[in-house]
Amino acid sequence: MENLIISLIFKDVSFSKEEINLILNKLESVSFKKGETLLKANQTVTNQYYVKNGCLRTYFMDKSGKEHTIQFAIKDWWISDYTAFFSSKKAIMTIECIQDTELYIISRKNMEKLYLEIPKLETFFRKKMEKSFASFQKRIIASLSESAKERYISFIKTYPNIEQLIKNYHIASYLGITTESLSRIRKEITEN
Amino acid sequence: MENLIISLIFKDVSFSKEEINLILNKLESVSFKKGETLLKANQTVTNQYYVKNGCLRTYFMDKSGKEHTIQFAIKDWWISDYTAFFSSKKAIMTIECIQDTELYIISRKNMEKLYLEIPKLETFFRKKMEKSFASFQKRIIASLSESAKERYISFIKTYPNIEQLIKNYHIASYLGITTESLSRIRKEITEN
DNA sequence: CGCGACGTTGATTTGCCTCAACGATTGTGG
DNA sequence: CCACAATCGTTGAGGCAAATCAACGTCGCG
8 A cells, every 4th residue: 555655656666665664754744725835935945745636836926026836736746945945945935735735745854865775766856857857948948939828828738637726817927927918818719 | 187077077076986987988078169069959869068168058949930048058067958868859959159168978878877886976966957957947937027137137147257258149048038128228237 | 695806808008029220349351 | 450241239110918007797605
Protein backbone atom coordinates (compact mmCIF):
# COMPACT_ATOMS: atom_id res chain seq x y z
CA MET A 1 0.00 0.00 0.00
CA GLU A 2 2.61 2.52 1.06
CA ASN A 3 4.81 1.16 -1.70
CA LEU A 4 2.13 2.26 -4.09
CA ILE A 5 2.13 5.80 -2.76
CA ILE A 6 5.89 6.07 -3.09
CA SER A 7 5.96 4.69 -6.61
CA LEU A 8 3.16 7.13 -7.48
CA ILE A 9 5.12 10.07 -6.18
CA PHE A 10 8.48 9.05 -7.56
CA LYS A 11 7.49 7.77 -10.95
CA ASP A 12 9.99 5.75 -12.98
CA VAL A 13 12.13 5.09 -9.93
CA SER A 14 12.04 1.78 -8.07
CA PHE A 15 13.05 1.37 -4.46
CA SER A 16 14.00 -1.34 -2.02
CA LYS A 17 11.97 -1.91 1.14
CA GLU A 18 14.55 -0.08 3.23
CA GLU A 19 14.55 2.88 0.89
CA ILE A 20 10.78 3.10 1.03
CA ASN A 21 10.92 3.20 4.80
CA LEU A 22 13.57 5.89 4.70
CA ILE A 23 11.33 7.99 2.52
CA LEU A 24 8.14 7.36 4.47
CA ASN A 25 9.88 8.47 7.65
CA LYS A 26 10.55 11.84 6.05
CA LEU A 27 7.08 12.49 4.63
CA GLU A 28 4.39 14.20 6.65
CA SER A 29 0.72 14.43 5.67
CA VAL A 30 -1.36 17.56 6.04
CA SER A 31 -4.76 18.94 4.96
CA PHE A 32 -5.98 22.44 4.20
CA LYS A 33 -9.41 23.93 3.53
CA LYS A 34 -10.27 26.02 0.49
CA GLY A 35 -9.10 29.58 1.01
CA GLU A 36 -6.37 28.74 3.52
CA THR A 37 -2.74 29.59 2.81
CA LEU A 38 0.07 27.15 3.49
CA LEU A 39 2.81 29.70 2.99
CA LYS A 40 2.79 33.48 3.19
CA ALA A 41 5.25 35.99 1.73
CA ASN A 42 8.12 36.76 4.14
CA GLN A 43 7.94 33.43 5.92
CA THR A 44 10.95 31.16 5.83
CA VAL A 45 10.50 28.40 3.28
CA THR A 46 11.64 25.04 4.54
CA ASN A 47 9.24 22.73 2.72
CA GLN A 48 8.04 21.62 -0.63
CA TYR A 49 4.71 19.89 -1.07
CA TYR A 50 3.38 16.98 -3.07
CA VAL A 51 -0.34 17.33 -3.85
CA LYS A 52 -2.39 14.20 -3.06
CA ASN A 53 -5.55 15.97 -4.18
CA GLY A 54 -7.07 19.43 -4.36
CA CYS A 55 -5.91 22.58 -6.11
CA LEU A 56 -3.51 25.38 -5.15
CA ARG A 57 -1.69 28.34 -6.62
CA THR A 58 1.42 30.32 -5.76
CA TYR A 59 1.14 34.02 -6.38
CA PHE A 60 3.32 37.04 -6.08
CA MET A 61 1.96 40.41 -4.91
CA ASP A 62 3.59 43.44 -6.53
CA LYS A 63 4.11 46.85 -4.95
CA SER A 64 0.78 48.13 -6.31
CA GLY A 65 -1.03 45.24 -4.64
CA LYS A 66 -1.77 43.26 -7.78
CA GLU A 67 -1.54 39.47 -7.58
CA HIS A 68 0.38 37.53 -10.22
CA THR A 69 -0.09 33.78 -10.30
CA ILE A 70 3.16 31.94 -10.96
CA GLN A 71 2.05 28.34 -10.68
CA PHE A 72 -1.01 26.17 -10.19
CA ALA A 73 -0.85 22.68 -8.73
CA ILE A 74 -3.31 19.81 -8.76
CA LYS A 75 -3.15 16.11 -7.91
CA ASP A 76 0.32 14.70 -8.46
CA TRP A 77 2.08 18.06 -8.82
CA TRP A 78 4.71 19.53 -6.54
CA ILE A 79 4.48 23.06 -5.22
CA SER A 80 6.53 25.53 -3.18
CA ASP A 81 8.17 28.91 -3.47
CA TYR A 82 11.13 27.18 -5.05
CA THR A 83 13.30 30.25 -5.37
CA ALA A 84 13.16 30.69 -1.62
CA PHE A 85 13.18 26.94 -0.97
CA PHE A 86 16.44 26.39 -2.84
CA SER A 87 18.23 29.38 -1.41
CA SER A 88 16.83 29.04 2.13
CA LYS A 89 15.53 32.60 1.94
CA LYS A 90 12.23 34.21 2.90
CA ALA A 91 9.26 33.58 0.62
CA ILE A 92 8.28 36.24 -1.87
CA MET A 93 5.19 34.25 -2.78
CA THR A 94 2.03 33.09 -1.12
CA ILE A 95 0.59 29.61 -1.60
CA GLU A 96 -3.17 29.50 -1.42
CA CYS A 97 -5.63 26.61 -1.56
CA ILE A 98 -8.21 27.05 -4.31
CA GLN A 99 -9.92 23.83 -3.22
CA ASP A 100 -9.75 21.63 -0.11
CA THR A 101 -6.34 20.04 -0.39
CA GLU A 102 -4.32 17.11 0.98
CA LEU A 103 -0.53 17.21 0.77
CA TYR A 104 2.69 15.48 1.67
CA ILE A 105 5.28 17.78 3.17
CA ILE A 106 8.99 17.23 2.69
CA SER A 107 11.54 19.56 4.18
CA ARG A 108 14.73 20.80 2.58
CA LYS A 109 16.79 19.17 5.32
CA ASN A 110 15.18 15.79 4.81
CA MET A 111 15.57 16.14 1.06
CA GLU A 112 19.30 16.69 1.40
CA LYS A 113 19.56 13.69 3.73
CA LEU A 114 17.64 11.51 1.30
CA TYR A 115 19.84 12.63 -1.60
CA LEU A 116 22.83 11.16 0.24
CA GLU A 117 21.05 7.99 1.31
CA ILE A 118 19.32 7.37 -2.02
CA PRO A 119 21.20 8.98 -4.94
CA LYS A 120 18.53 8.08 -7.48
CA LEU A 121 16.24 10.50 -5.63
CA GLU A 122 18.63 13.29 -6.55
CA THR A 123 18.32 12.16 -10.15
CA PHE A 124 14.54 12.22 -9.83
CA PHE A 125 14.49 15.75 -8.49
CA ARG A 126 17.09 16.93 -10.96
CA LYS A 127 14.90 15.72 -13.80
CA LYS A 128 11.82 17.25 -12.25
CA MET A 129 13.73 20.52 -12.03
CA GLU A 130 14.75 20.21 -15.68
CA LYS A 131 11.09 19.88 -16.66
CA SER A 132 10.05 22.87 -14.58
CA PHE A 133 12.89 24.84 -16.11
CA ALA A 134 11.61 23.95 -19.58
CA SER A 135 8.05 24.97 -18.76
CA PHE A 136 9.22 28.30 -17.32
CA GLN A 137 11.22 28.91 -20.47
CA LYS A 138 8.17 28.15 -22.57
CA ARG A 139 6.26 30.71 -20.55
CA ILE A 140 8.94 33.36 -21.06
CA ILE A 141 8.88 32.70 -24.80
CA ALA A 142 5.08 32.96 -24.78
CA SER A 143 5.11 36.25 -22.90
CA LEU A 144 7.69 37.65 -25.33
CA SER A 145 6.06 36.52 -28.56
CA GLU A 146 2.34 35.83 -28.12
CA SER A 147 -0.76 38.00 -27.72
CA ALA A 148 -3.02 37.66 -24.69
CA LYS A 149 -5.52 35.73 -26.80
CA GLU A 150 -2.91 33.24 -27.97
CA ARG A 151 -1.64 32.75 -24.42
CA TYR A 152 -5.17 32.13 -23.19
CA ILE A 153 -5.92 29.53 -25.86
CA SER A 154 -2.64 27.82 -25.15
CA PHE A 155 -3.40 27.80 -21.42
CA ILE A 156 -6.79 26.11 -21.68
CA LYS A 157 -5.38 23.55 -24.11
CA THR A 158 -2.38 22.79 -21.93
CA TYR A 159 -4.16 22.73 -18.58
CA PRO A 160 -7.81 21.66 -19.16
CA ASN A 161 -7.85 19.92 -15.76
CA ILE A 162 -6.82 23.06 -13.97
CA GLU A 163 -9.17 25.34 -15.86
CA GLN A 164 -12.17 23.47 -14.46
CA LEU A 165 -11.13 24.10 -10.87
CA ILE A 166 -10.23 27.77 -10.91
CA LYS A 167 -11.88 31.15 -11.39
CA ASN A 168 -11.38 33.32 -14.43
CA TYR A 169 -9.51 35.91 -12.40
CA HIS A 170 -6.96 33.24 -11.50
CA ILE A 171 -6.38 32.61 -15.18
CA ALA A 172 -6.12 36.33 -15.85
CA SER A 173 -3.53 36.78 -13.12
CA TYR A 174 -1.55 33.85 -14.56
CA LEU A 175 -1.67 35.25 -18.10
CA GLY A 176 -0.72 38.72 -16.97
CA ILE A 177 -3.93 40.44 -18.06
CA THR A 178 -6.96 41.96 -16.32
CA THR A 179 -10.24 40.11 -15.77
CA GLU A 180 -11.90 42.57 -18.13
CA SER A 181 -9.49 41.76 -20.94
CA LEU A 182 -9.93 38.04 -20.35
CA SER A 183 -13.69 38.47 -20.50
CA ARG A 184 -13.41 40.24 -23.85
CA ILE A 185 -11.07 37.56 -25.19
CA ARG A 186 -13.48 34.81 -24.15
CA LYS A 187 -16.35 36.65 -25.80
CA GLU A 188 -14.38 37.06 -29.00
CA ILE A 189 -13.57 33.34 -29.08
CA THR A 190 -17.16 32.12 -28.50
CA GLU A 191 -18.45 34.49 -31.16
CA ASN A 192 -16.55 32.50 -33.80
CA MET B 1 47.08 23.67 -14.19
CA GLU B 2 44.27 21.53 -15.41
CA ASN B 3 43.18 21.12 -11.81
CA LEU B 4 42.71 24.84 -11.75
CA ILE B 5 40.46 24.79 -14.76
CA ILE B 6 38.28 22.08 -13.30
CA SER B 7 37.95 23.79 -9.94
CA LEU B 8 37.09 26.99 -11.79
CA ILE B 9 34.32 25.30 -13.71
CA PHE B 10 32.93 23.27 -10.85
CA LYS B 11 33.14 25.76 -8.06
CA ASP B 12 32.71 24.56 -4.47
CA VAL B 13 33.35 20.95 -5.47
CA SER B 14 36.69 19.24 -4.91
CA PHE B 15 37.91 16.27 -6.88
CA SER B 16 40.50 13.53 -6.68
CA LYS B 17 43.16 13.17 -9.37
CA GLU B 18 41.25 10.30 -11.00
CA GLU B 19 38.04 12.29 -11.03
CA ILE B 20 39.76 15.22 -12.68
CA ASN B 21 41.08 12.92 -15.39
CA LEU B 22 37.63 11.45 -15.90
CA ILE B 23 36.24 14.94 -16.40
CA LEU B 24 39.06 16.18 -18.64
CA ASN B 25 38.54 13.19 -20.92
CA LYS B 26 34.97 14.30 -21.48
CA LEU B 27 35.64 17.99 -22.15
CA GLU B 28 36.38 19.31 -25.60
CA SER B 29 37.63 22.80 -26.41
CA VAL B 30 36.34 24.88 -29.29
CA SER B 31 36.52 28.46 -30.57
CA PHE B 32 34.09 30.61 -32.54
CA LYS B 33 34.35 33.99 -34.21
CA LYS B 34 31.97 36.87 -33.56
CA GLY B 35 28.81 36.38 -35.59
CA GLU B 36 29.09 32.61 -35.89
CA THR B 37 26.39 30.35 -34.52
CA LEU B 38 27.16 27.24 -32.54
CA LEU B 39 23.65 25.90 -32.66
CA LYS B 40 20.78 26.58 -35.04
CA ALA B 41 17.06 26.01 -34.55
CA ASN B 42 15.98 22.54 -35.67
CA GLN B 43 19.34 20.95 -35.04
CA THR B 44 19.60 18.14 -32.53
CA VAL B 45 20.97 19.41 -29.24
CA THR B 46 23.54 17.08 -27.73
CA ASN B 47 25.82 19.55 -25.98
CA GLN B 48 25.98 22.19 -23.37
CA TYR B 49 28.81 24.71 -23.28
CA TYR B 50 30.96 26.31 -20.62
CA VAL B 51 32.20 29.76 -21.65
CA LYS B 52 35.95 30.26 -21.16
CA ASN B 53 35.70 33.78 -22.55
CA GLY B 54 33.66 35.80 -25.02
CA CYS B 55 29.94 36.56 -25.18
CA LEU B 56 26.96 34.69 -26.63
CA ARG B 57 23.19 34.73 -26.64
CA THR B 58 20.45 32.19 -27.28
CA TYR B 59 17.46 33.54 -29.10
CA PHE B 60 14.13 32.26 -30.30
CA MET B 61 12.63 33.36 -33.62
CA ASP B 62 8.84 33.64 -33.64
CA LYS B 63 6.51 33.02 -36.59
CA SER B 64 6.62 36.68 -37.62
CA GLY B 65 10.42 36.55 -37.79
CA LYS B 66 11.13 38.55 -34.65
CA GLU B 67 14.04 37.47 -32.48
CA HIS B 68 13.61 37.09 -28.74
CA THR B 69 16.73 36.73 -26.64
CA ILE B 70 16.32 34.19 -23.86
CA GLN B 71 19.77 34.15 -22.36
CA PHE B 72 23.16 35.81 -22.56
CA ALA B 73 26.37 34.11 -21.49
CA ILE B 74 29.80 35.48 -20.69
CA LYS B 75 32.96 34.08 -19.07
CA ASP B 76 32.18 31.36 -16.54
CA TRP B 77 28.52 30.88 -17.61
CA TRP B 78 26.96 27.81 -19.14
CA ILE B 79 24.81 27.96 -22.24
CA SER B 80 22.69 25.68 -24.41
CA ASP B 81 19.12 25.25 -25.59
CA TYR B 82 18.42 23.49 -22.31
CA THR B 83 14.82 22.60 -23.06
CA ALA B 84 16.00 20.63 -26.08
CA PHE B 85 19.17 19.45 -24.34
CA PHE B 86 17.26 17.85 -21.44
CA SER B 87 14.59 16.24 -23.57
CA SER B 88 16.92 15.21 -26.42
CA LYS B 89 14.71 17.11 -28.87
CA LYS B 90 15.47 19.49 -31.73
CA ALA B 91 16.51 23.00 -30.84
CA ILE B 92 13.95 25.77 -30.97
CA MET B 93 16.69 28.31 -30.32
CA THR B 94 19.79 29.59 -32.00
CA ILE B 95 23.01 30.28 -30.14
CA GLU B 96 25.02 33.12 -31.60
CA CYS B 97 28.43 34.54 -30.71
CA ILE B 98 28.28 38.25 -29.95
CA GLN B 99 32.07 38.29 -29.49
CA ASP B 100 34.89 35.90 -30.35
CA THR B 101 34.36 33.05 -27.96
CA GLU B 102 36.19 30.04 -26.48
CA LEU B 103 34.16 27.22 -24.99
CA TYR B 104 34.30 23.80 -23.41
CA ILE B 105 31.79 21.36 -24.86
CA ILE B 106 30.22 18.61 -22.83
CA SER B 107 27.71 16.20 -24.32
CA ARG B 108 24.55 14.90 -22.70
CA LYS B 109 25.86 11.33 -22.92
CA ASN B 110 29.11 12.21 -21.19
CA MET B 111 27.20 14.15 -18.56
CA GLU B 112 25.06 11.13 -17.71
CA LYS B 113 28.18 8.96 -17.51
CA LEU B 114 29.90 11.43 -15.23
CA TYR B 115 26.83 11.62 -12.99
CA LEU B 116 27.22 7.89 -12.31
CA GLU B 117 30.99 8.01 -11.87
CA ILE B 118 31.06 11.19 -9.78
CA PRO B 119 27.73 11.73 -7.93
CA LYS B 120 28.78 15.13 -6.59
CA LEU B 121 28.72 16.35 -10.19
CA GLU B 122 25.01 15.60 -10.27
CA THR B 123 24.67 17.71 -7.14
CA PHE B 124 26.61 20.50 -8.83
CA PHE B 125 24.38 20.48 -11.89
CA ARG B 126 21.21 20.13 -9.83
CA LYS B 127 22.16 23.26 -7.91
CA LYS B 128 23.05 25.08 -11.10
CA MET B 129 19.64 24.14 -12.44
CA GLU B 130 17.98 25.42 -9.28
CA LYS B 131 19.67 28.78 -9.75
CA SER B 132 18.63 29.00 -13.40
CA PHE B 133 15.11 28.09 -12.38
CA ALA B 134 15.11 30.92 -9.86
CA SER B 135 16.36 33.44 -12.39
CA PHE B 136 13.73 32.39 -14.92
CA GLN B 137 11.07 32.79 -12.27
CA LYS B 138 12.38 36.25 -11.48
CA ARG B 139 12.07 37.11 -15.16
CA ILE B 140 8.47 35.85 -15.31
CA ILE B 141 7.61 37.95 -12.28
CA ALA B 142 9.27 40.97 -13.90
CA SER B 143 7.37 40.50 -17.16
CA LEU B 144 4.10 40.21 -15.24
CA SER B 145 4.56 43.13 -12.90
CA GLU B 146 7.06 45.65 -14.25
CA SER B 147 7.05 48.27 -16.99
CA ALA B 148 9.61 48.21 -19.80
CA LYS B 149 11.52 51.02 -18.07
CA GLU B 150 11.71 49.15 -14.78
CA ARG B 151 12.85 45.97 -16.51
CA TYR B 152 15.56 47.90 -18.35
CA ILE B 153 16.89 49.51 -15.19
CA SER B 154 16.88 46.15 -13.47
CA PHE B 155 18.72 44.57 -16.40
CA ILE B 156 21.60 47.04 -16.46
CA LYS B 157 21.93 46.82 -12.69
CA THR B 158 21.90 43.03 -12.67
CA TYR B 159 24.15 42.46 -15.70
CA PRO B 160 26.53 45.44 -16.01
CA ASN B 161 29.25 43.14 -17.41
CA ILE B 162 26.98 41.93 -20.16
CA GLU B 163 25.64 45.37 -21.04
CA GLN B 164 29.13 46.52 -22.05
CA LEU B 165 29.49 43.74 -24.59
CA ILE B 166 26.17 43.82 -26.39
CA LYS B 167 24.16 46.10 -28.67
CA ASN B 168 21.03 47.91 -27.59
CA TYR B 169 18.91 45.81 -29.89
CA HIS B 170 20.09 42.73 -28.01
CA ILE B 171 18.87 44.27 -24.78
CA ALA B 172 15.58 45.23 -26.42
CA SER B 173 15.00 41.70 -27.68
CA TYR B 174 15.76 40.40 -24.18
CA LEU B 175 13.36 42.83 -22.52
CA GLY B 176 10.61 42.16 -25.04
CA ILE B 177 10.47 45.67 -26.47
CA THR B 178 11.48 47.36 -29.73
CA THR B 179 14.74 49.23 -30.23
CA GLU B 180 12.72 52.42 -30.64
CA SER B 181 11.07 51.98 -27.27
CA LEU B 182 14.40 51.21 -25.62
CA SER B 183 15.87 54.34 -27.17
CA ARG B 184 13.06 56.45 -25.74
CA ILE B 185 13.45 54.83 -22.33
CA ARG B 186 17.19 55.56 -22.33
CA LYS B 187 16.53 59.18 -23.30
CA GLU B 188 13.97 59.55 -20.54
CA ILE B 189 16.43 58.17 -17.96
CA THR B 190 19.34 60.42 -18.99
CA GLU B 191 17.08 63.47 -18.96
CA ASN B 192 16.65 63.11 -15.19
C1' DC C 1 -34.62 37.40 -0.03
C1' DG C 2 -30.52 40.07 -0.05
C1' DC C 3 -25.69 40.39 -0.05
C1' DG C 4 -21.12 39.62 -1.68
C1' DA C 5 -18.32 37.61 -5.12
C1' DC C 6 -17.72 37.06 -9.88
C1' DG C 7 -18.13 38.22 -14.65
C1' DT C 8 -19.44 41.39 -18.45
C1' DT C 9 -19.77 45.58 -21.05
C1' DG C 10 -18.78 50.39 -22.41
C1' DA C 11 -15.92 54.65 -22.60
C1' DT C 12 -11.57 56.41 -22.21
C1' DT C 13 -6.58 56.28 -21.50
C1' DT C 14 -2.00 54.65 -21.98
C1' DG C 15 2.26 52.13 -22.93
C1' DC C 16 4.35 50.32 -26.39
C1' DC C 17 4.41 49.17 -31.48
C1' DT C 18 4.71 50.32 -36.38
C1' DC C 19 6.28 52.84 -40.03
C1' DA C 20 9.18 56.28 -41.81
C1' DA C 21 12.95 59.34 -41.86
C1' DC C 22 17.11 60.73 -40.47
C1' DG C 23 21.70 61.13 -37.54
C1' DA C 24 25.72 58.68 -35.64
C1' DT C 25 29.01 55.22 -35.49
C1' DT C 26 31.55 51.43 -37.20
C1' DG C 27 33.80 48.79 -40.60
C1' DT C 28 36.00 48.25 -45.05
C1' DG C 29 38.12 48.72 -49.52
C1' DG C 30 40.61 51.79 -52.40
C1' DC D 1 43.93 57.35 -43.96
C1' DC D 2 40.08 58.82 -46.02
C1' DA D 3 35.45 57.84 -48.28
C1' DC D 4 31.67 55.51 -48.37
C1' DA D 5 28.43 51.98 -47.06
C1' DA D 6 26.35 49.38 -43.74
C1' DT D 7 24.90 48.98 -39.28
C1' DC D 8 23.08 50.95 -35.30
C1' DG D 9 20.53 54.35 -32.68
C1' DT D 10 17.24 58.28 -32.39
C1' DT D 11 13.14 60.92 -33.25
C1' DG D 12 8.38 61.84 -34.77
C1' DA D 13 3.53 60.70 -36.14
C1' DG D 14 -0.01 57.68 -35.82
C1' DG D 15 -2.18 53.23 -34.37
C1' DC D 16 -3.47 49.34 -31.53
C1' DA D 17 -3.82 46.02 -27.69
C1' DA D 18 -4.70 45.97 -23.26
C1' DA D 19 -5.33 48.81 -18.90
C1' DT D 20 -8.24 51.72 -16.24
C1' DC D 21 -12.44 53.40 -14.47
C1' DA D 22 -17.21 52.88 -13.93
C1' DA D 23 -21.57 50.65 -14.14
C1' DC D 24 -24.30 46.89 -14.35
C1' DG D 25 -25.81 41.71 -14.78
C1' DT D 26 -25.61 37.12 -12.58
C1' DC D 27 -24.83 33.55 -9.65
C1' DG D 28 -24.35 31.13 -5.15
C1' DC D 29 -25.27 31.06 -0.51
C1' DG D 30 -26.32 32.34 4.48
